[in-house]
Amino acid sequence: MRRLIDIKEDIEETNYWIPVSNLMAAFMLVLLVVLVAGFAYVNNMPKYVPQQQEQQQTENVDQEYLAELEAREAGVNAQSEALKELTGIREGIVAKLSDTLASLDISADIDKKTGSVRFGEAVLFNVNSTDLNPAGQEYLKKLIPAYLSVVLSENNREYIEQIVIEGHADDGGTYLYNLDLSQKRSYSVAGFIISSKLSMLQDGTDAEKLLAISGKSFSRPVMVNGAVDRSLSRRVELSFVLKYDMLMDRMQDAIKAGEE
Template identity: 25%
Template sequence: MLGLPPKKPRNKDEGEKPFWISYADLMTALMVLFLVVMVASLLMVTQQIAIETKGEKDRAAEIKNLCADLKLKAAQQNRNINVNCQENRINFGEAGRFGYDDYRLGPEGVAALRDIVPLVLEAAESPEGKKWFKQILIEGFTDTDGSYLYNLHLSLQRSEWVMCSLLDERRVQEMNLDARQQKLVRDLFLAGGVSFNNAKESKEASRRVELRMQFYGLKEQTGKGEGQPEFKITKPELCKLN
């Protein structure tokens, strides 16, 4: 009787090899897909950062050009006006100082205000100004004499007086502002008291008023300046200059 050749013993792993090969292929495909998604995400994030960085550089350059142009025109208009483009502030030197316990500017300070306002409005209506100009915060400062609350009230009186002087009918006529420009003044300028913060080298120099220019950020659309108390005057008849 012819015997059949003996069967070779079956390896236990042979039945499992197709499964493990398929599982390994699946894991490899998932890993490749994960890497593709990660690379795509990183590229998108990198592109977004590059766009925002370029946008911020363009914004800073346009604001710098706007301020530099304003500074040049202000210097030609009135020697007392100083535009600081590093801090985006406008001051009037000694002309912008107040007397002790007084909240009214002298004639030179009033003249400096009269000269700077049309230039600020012109800057706000320029192409760069329409994009970035947010508001002008009128900041009144005091010396360190007296209590904090007293000086806070006095500094607010000073900024309010400046704001009211911009809305006074006589000042409007002197600045030759039309109805549209008068509305722009009411929209742009805000009064804010800051007491004796940022004191100067002397008490006389500390009793002053400054205009702080504020600009929109890249993602900012509307809103008021933050960090300072504000007071907006829209009705000139509420003002008392005397």
């Protein structure tokens, strides 16, 4: 009887350890799977991290490139607007100047693109002379007030940098001789404008500080049918210079505004 009891106990003990061994085997299998997966993740991580970093760097480069393109576009637009403004101002002055001189019956050759007023040698000077003749003085007394009333009007004054008086000669004689002649003629015109108070505007502002002179000798001859026209080359030109610096500042402000 005792033997039967011992055998029964051995069987029960054996049946107990079988499930335990199965659980241990299953646990070891799960642990093995986890370890394999872990090793695979670790092995792939060095490849995945650089790929992620590379993707992030690419995205950063794309964003920087887009920002640069937007800044360039803003700059181009600002330049375009500045040029439109500059062109519009000049065209407006030229149109008004032409109408004003025509209404006052003042004869003048006006460049439709630049607004430069050209008058020949015979209008102001005798041959090889740097002194204004009486007819030239009377002509300037009519022309200058009308010219300045348009160019330096309240609407245009802030845009004007200078009023330039340029003397020009033909190619007869040396360059230095004609340089001196053209320079002295432009100086004579400026001197007469200031001494005769023609630079004084109606509101009491004196525009003399805006006057500048230049002698060009025969560096810019007048060409007719491909040949130099000496008579037309001997001339004085009156022109205005716009404040490019102010327009450039506006352009820079527009660019900065586009970048923000």
